[in-house]
Every structure is written in C-alpha cells, then in structure tokens.
Amino acid sequence: MELPLWLAKGLYDKKRKIVSVELPKIYKEGWRTVFNADANVVDLHRLGPYYYSFGCQLLNFDSPENPEIAQTLLQTFVGRFRRIMDSSQNAYNEDTSGLVSRLDELERILFHAGQKGLNEFQRWEKGQASQITASNLVQNYKKRKFPEVEA
Numbered sequence: 001m002e003l004p005l006w007l008a009k010g011l012y013d014k015k016r017k018i019v020s021v022e023l024p025k026i027y028k029e030g031w032r033t034v035f036n037a038d039a040n041v042v043d044l045h046r047l048g049p050y051y052y053s054f055g056c057q058l059l060n061f062d063s064p065e066n067p068e069i070a071q072t073l074l075q076t077f078v079g080r081f082r083r084i085m086d087s088s089q090n091a092y093n094e095d096t097s098g099l100v101s102r103l104d105e106l107e108r109i110l111f112h113a114g115q116k117g118l119n120e121f122q123r124w125e126k127g128q129a130s131q132i133t134a135s136n137l138v139q140n141y142k143k144r145k146f147p148e149v150e151a
Helices: 005-011 029-041 051-058 066-090 105-125 136-143
Strands: none
Touching (some): 051 066
C-alpha cells in the first residue's frame, strides 16, 4: 500500500516494524548508476520535482542503501551545480525555460538566485544601482551621547 511520506514517517518505528519502506525507483541502484554516469542529462523535474529534499527525507528510514543514496544525492547536486550557475550567469536576456523546466525545485531556486545576482551586477555596472547609504544603526550611534564612566 502506498502512503504519503508524512504518514510513513509517523508510523515508522525501528522497534515495532509497523510499516516497511520501499525506495522509489529513482533512488534505486539502476537510477543511481545513471546519475553517477552523467547527472546533467536527467530531467529531475519530471522524475520528481523535489528529488533532493525527498531523498534526504528517505534517509530517516533504516535502509541498507542509505549511504549510497546519500552519496548519489551529493554527487548529483555537485555535478549539476556548476552547470546551473554557469547557465544562470550566461543567460542574460535569453529564454531559459527549456533549462529551468528540467530542474528540481532546489535547483530552480539556485538558478533564479544566480540570475538575480547577475541582473543586480549588470544594474550596478550601468550605474543604475541605488545609492549606498549608512545604516540607521551607524547614524544612531553618532547621535548617542555616552555618559562618562566614573572610575
């Protein structure tokens, strides 16, 4: 029987064995081999839009494959990270929907953060960035008068 993750986590007990957890196919040996070969060719969004976060949640269950799953999650992220950030930095004013549609939700957040940083840098280079001002904390510090400490 299939259960949602939150329910399986609630019912899972290492001692009583109320439920057993079977790994989804994307976390099994066959897919781990594909990720280890070239993680960049995999459409993570189609296979599971929350690949990394769901995989991390699976590590809470006792499985003999947990070390391999953790290693594959890390290697997949590291292998895809450089391409994601390179694409976000080099896709100024270009259509990136093809690339973004293949990304996991965490990767999408990173991609958009990279593009935001690039856009802000471009604005700064063109002189369109807002003026740098002193923070309120610094301004208030100058206004404060400190009573002299008597020894």
